[in-house]
Every structure is written in structure tokens, then in C-alpha cells.
Amino acid sequence: MMYAKMLKNGIQDADLSLAQICRRLSRKGVILDKAILSKLQNGKLAPARDEINVALADILGIDSKKFRIAAVKETLSGELLQLIKDDLLSDVS
Template identity: 40%
Template sequence: MEEYQDIESGNISPNMNLIIRISDVLNVSTDYLLKGVELDDTTETPYSRMLKSAIKRSGMSLTEIEVALRKLDVKTNRSYLSKLQNGNIEPAGDKINIAISSVLHIDPIEFRTLAYLEKIPTEIIEQIKKS
């Protein structure tokens, strides 16, 4: 409690381990905690929305998901998962998406389809629609 009061009053700065633990509990990125920047809705995609919703429904922290993925022989980290759910990077590949689907109990075909659609160039999607 004393440490929290010291941090709140500005007497000390929290260490990175504490920031990571807080971000896991709140299910937000460390960037959000450190910069105080709200998520820009323009970065969200159907893929990231599905992932974010599944993470929220699961009640798991990003660290817990990371550990579960490692048990499936998929090496990733909290930062990567945070970037995926916030739409800050392109969707993961098949191996990771299949593992995420398993851990979060979401439809792997739907999840992978959203990933593929996001990766396909717009002009190709338009051509497919015309066919």
C-alpha cells in the first residue's frame, strides 16, 4: 500500500514489472498505461475486434494467453498479442491463429478468414467481387 501511495504522489516511479502486471490485470497495453493514449478506432479491424472480444470473453490476461499458447508450442508475447488485438500490426499467420482460436474457443475458420481478408490487397478483393 505504501508503494502505491509513493507512486501516486510521484515520489517514485513504478518499475516495468509492476507496469506489466497492471496492464495484464486491466487487459490494456503497457503503451496505454505509459502514454495514456486512447485506442484509435481507425486501427481496429474485424480481425482485431474478434480477437479483442474473445480475449475479453475468456477473462484471461494476455500473460495467461501467452502461457497457454506456449503449451501449444507457439512462442509469442504479451506485446505482440496486444498489438494484434488493437490492430496495430497485420494479423498473425495460420499457426498462431489456429492456436489462438483453440485457447480462446473461437471458430478457427472465421478467425483465419478475417486474417486472410485483411492481408489481401484491396484491388484483388475488388476483382474477386466482380467475378
């Protein structure tokens, strides 16, 4: 649940309310309800789609790469992640 922890910490560090974050997301063309944002930060929902994560990382000052990777790790099955890793390693060889 690294994604939720990163999101929660980012929200606390940014010292923004959920409503403020949602308004800033809206200005970026990303619509997200504060109830959904609350569930995301508390780990009650699977990580958001990448478009939302990119915008959240920007607004909250979270490392975008690490945040997006945490989301994917929690979204994809372990088997699929291993296939991707294996494929990346075979491309290097």
C-alpha cells in the same frame, strides 16, 4: 479491422490475461510475446500468421474458420482476394 475486434472480444470472453494466453500458446509450441498480442488485439499490427491464429482460436474459443478468414481478408489485397473468389467460382462451374 474485424480480426482485431474478434481477437479482443475473444480475449475478454475467455477472461484470460495476455500472459496466460501466451503461456497456453507456448504449450502448443507457439511463441508469442504479450506485447505483440496486445498490438494484435488493438489493431496496431497486421494479423498474425495462420499457425498462431489457429492456436488463438482454440485457446479463446473463437470460431477458427471465421477468425482465419478475417485475418486473410486483412492481409491480402482486394485484387488478390477477388482473383481467389473468381477462381473458386470457375471451379464450381
